[in-house]
Amino acid sequence: MTRDLRRLADTKFDLIVVGAGFYGVTVAWDAAQRGLAVAIIDQDDFGAATSFNNLKTLHGGLRSLQSLNFKQMRLFIRERRALARILPHLVRPLPFVVGTTRNPKRSSLLMRVAFAINDAVARDRNEGLADPGSHLPGSEIISREEALRLNPVISPDGVTGGAVWYDYQMISTDRVTLSFLLSAVDAGATAANYVKANRFIREANRVVGVRAEDSLTGNTFDIRGSVVVNCAGPWAASMLTDLPQAAQGAPPPRLSRAMNLVTRKVVNSHACGGVAGGRYLFMVPWREVSMLGTSHDAYDGSPDQLKVSRWDLEAFLKDAREAFPHAGLTTSDVRLIHRGLLPMVSGDGHDVRLLKESQVVDHARHGLPGLVSVFGVRYTTARHTAEQAVDAVFRSLGHAKPPPCRTAETPLLGGSMNHVDNFLKAVLLRDVAGIGTDTLRRIASTYGTGYDQVLQNARDVPALARPLGRSCEVLGAEILYAAQREMALKLGDAVIRRTEAGAAGHPGTDALERAAAIMARAHAWDEWRIRNEVAEVEAFYRLPRD
Structure with missing residues (x-):
C-alpha cells in the first residue's frame, strides 16, 4: 500500500471517501469490490480517532431486546456473524457474565426469560461458519457461587446467581480496520493517510470532489470524483457547514464523548459486568490487560479539542469502583485512555441517549447530488451501513438497481481460512x-x-x-x-x-x-x-x- 498523492490528484474517481475510520474503510471495500474506482483519505492515520476507542467487542443486539426491537436484534446477529466469517483469525468468542439480584429488572427469572428469547432470535448465529471455534454457545443461568467465581470483581451483596452469554472479541480492532482498507486497496482503491478534505468542490449544483491538503507538507490539491461519501465521523457535520442550509438535510446528531480505559489485568476468562448509577459497565479481558468501559458524556466542543481531564478520569474510576469494588482500581492502574465522539439523540452531563441506528443521508434528496453522508454508531453494524451507503452511491451514478453487495461473505485479506x-x-x-x-x-x-x-x-x-x-x-x-x-x-x-x-x-x-x-x-x-x-x-x- 503506497501513498501516491499524484495519483489522487490526476485520477477522476467514481467515489471519494472522506474519512478512513471503520465506517470509511467498510464503504471503500464495498465500493471497490463492486467495481468502482475509489479514493479514500483521512486527515490523520487510518482508524486513529473514534475507531480506536472501543472495548474490542462485537455485540449481538442484546440491548435491543429491552425495547423488543427484534428487527434491530436480527441485524446485529447477522452482522456479528458476517465479521466472524470474513475475519476468522481476528474475531473469537468471548463469554460475558453478570450477577442476578432480587431487583425485578435484574432477577434470575427475568434473565432466564430474556436470554431464552435471545437464543431463539439468534438461533442461526453460527449458520455458515465453517470453523467450530467461531461458534457461539447458548446462554445459561448459573448459581451464585459460580457467578462470583467468574465475576469476582463485583460485590457479593445481594447477588442471587448469574447469567452467562457469548459475543465476539476482536483480537485487534486496528488490524480489523486495516484489513478492510488493505482489501479495498487490493481491489483497486487508492488510499492516503494524513490528507485532509478542507471542503467539497461544487460545480453546476453538484459535488464533484474535494479540495485536499497534505497534512505533512501543507500542499493543497483537488481530488475529483463523481460522488463523495462523507465518512468523517465527528467531523462529518462540520464538513457540511459550507453547503446551503437546505442541502444539508436534517440537522446532524449532536456528539457525546465515549471513554474506555486500559488497566492492569483484573479479569481473566470472562467479560464481567457491574452496575454503577443504574447502568452496566464491563471489565473485559484483552491480551495481558483489562479494558473498562464505557463512559458517556454529552459533548458540545470541537472534535479537534477532544480531551480527557484528570477530573474526568477520576469520575470514571469512581463509577468503576462502584461497579467493581473488588477490583481495587486506582489511577496508577490505568495504562491508556481511549476516547472518541459518538452521535447521540440527546444528552446532558452523564445522561446520554446514543443514536440507536446509523444514518445514511443522500443529499440528492435535498437538492445536492453527488454527496452522501454517513453518521455511524456501532462497530458491529458498520458493514451493513456501508452497503446502504454504496447503494446510494450507485443510485447517484444513475444505476436504477445497484449491483449486489458481497462483503458479508467475501473473506478479507488474511482471512481466507476455514478453521x-x-x-x-x-x-x-x-x-x-x-x-x-x-x-x-x-x-x-x-x-x-x-x-x-x-x-x-x-x-x-x-x-x-x-x-x-x-x-x-x-x-x-x-x-x-x-x-x-x-x-x-x-x-x-x-x-x-x-x-x-x-x-x-x-x-x-x-x-x-x-x-x-x-x-x-x-x-x-x-x-x-x-x-x-x-x-x-x-x-x-x-x-x-x-
Whole structure:
C-alpha cells in the first residue's frame, strides 16, 4: 500500500471517501469490490480517532431486546456473524457474565426469560461458519457461587446467581480496520493517510470532489470524483457547514464523548459486568490487560479539542469502583485512555441517549447530488451501513438497481481460512530460524494468511527477528513491514495501530527507541525527526494532570 498523492490528484474517481475510520474503510471495500474506482483519505492515520476507542467487542443486539426491537436484534446477529466469517483469525468468542439480584429488572427469572428469547432470535448465529471455534454457545443461568467465581470483581451483596452469554472479541480492532482498507486497496482503491478534505468542490449544483491538503507538507490539491461519501465521523457535520442550509438535510446528531480505559489485568476468562448509577459497565479481558468501559458524556466542543481531564478520569474510576469494588482500581492502574465522539439523540452531563441506528443521508434528496453522508454508531453494524451507503452511491451514478453487495461473505485479506486452529497448527509445524512458537502463533493470529510476508523481513535481516524490547514481544520485522507495506508514516502509526507493540499501553522506552530507529531507516529520518516522533508517542500515553 503506497501513498501516491499524484495519483489522487490526476485520477477522476467514481467515489471519494472522506474519512478512513471503520465506517470509511467498510464503504471503500464495498465500493471497490463492486467495481468502482475509489479514493479514500483521512486527515490523520487510518482508524486513529473514534475507531480506536472501543472495548474490542462485537455485540449481538442484546440491548435491543429491552425495547423488543427484534428487527434491530436480527441485524446485529447477522452482522456479528458476517465479521466472524470474513475475519476468522481476528474475531473469537468471548463469554460475558453478570450477577442476578432480587431487583425485578435484574432477577434470575427475568434473565432466564430474556436470554431464552435471545437464543431463539439468534438461533442461526453460527449458520455458515465453517470453523467450530467461531461458534457461539447458548446462554445459561448459573448459581451464585459460580457467578462470583467468574465475576469476582463485583460485590457479593445481594447477588442471587448469574447469567452467562457469548459475543465476539476482536483480537485487534486496528488490524480489523486495516484489513478492510488493505482489501479495498487490493481491489483497486487508492488510499492516503494524513490528507485532509478542507471542503467539497461544487460545480453546476453538484459535488464533484474535494479540495485536499497534505497534512505533512501543507500542499493543497483537488481530488475529483463523481460522488463523495462523507465518512468523517465527528467531523462529518462540520464538513457540511459550507453547503446551503437546505442541502444539508436534517440537522446532524449532536456528539457525546465515549471513554474506555486500559488497566492492569483484573479479569481473566470472562467479560464481567457491574452496575454503577443504574447502568452496566464491563471489565473485559484483552491480551495481558483489562479494558473498562464505557463512559458517556454529552459533548458540545470541537472534535479537534477532544480531551480527557484528570477530573474526568477520576469520575470514571469512581463509577468503576462502584461497579467493581473488588477490583481495587486506582489511577496508577490505568495504562491508556481511549476516547472518541459518538452521535447521540440527546444528552446532558452523564445522561446520554446514543443514536440507536446509523444514518445514511443522500443529499440528492435535498437538492445536492453527488454527496452522501454517513453518521455511524456501532462497530458491529458498520458493514451493513456501508452497503446502504454504496447503494446510494450507485443510485447517484444513475444505476436504477445497484449491483449486489458481497462483503458479508467475501473473506478479507488474511482471512481466507476455514478453521483457525488447523491453520495455526500448520503454521507451527514450520521451523523459522530465530522465532519461537509463541511469537509465530501471535504473528499468524494477527496477520492471518499474510503472516509469511512479515516473516520474510526477519529472514532477510535476522536482527529484525528479535523483539523490540524487554517487555515488548513485537518484532522489528513487524515495524518494518508496517513502514514499507502498510503506510505507517509516523512512529505512532506503527507502534500503536499497525502492531501490538503499544496498543495496550506504553511498550517500554527500549522498544520505542528501537522501533523509531527502524522507522528512521525506512523513511530516512534525521535525529531531529526521531526525537520528535518519540516525543509525540510519549505524549500519547501521558495521563492527564489537570
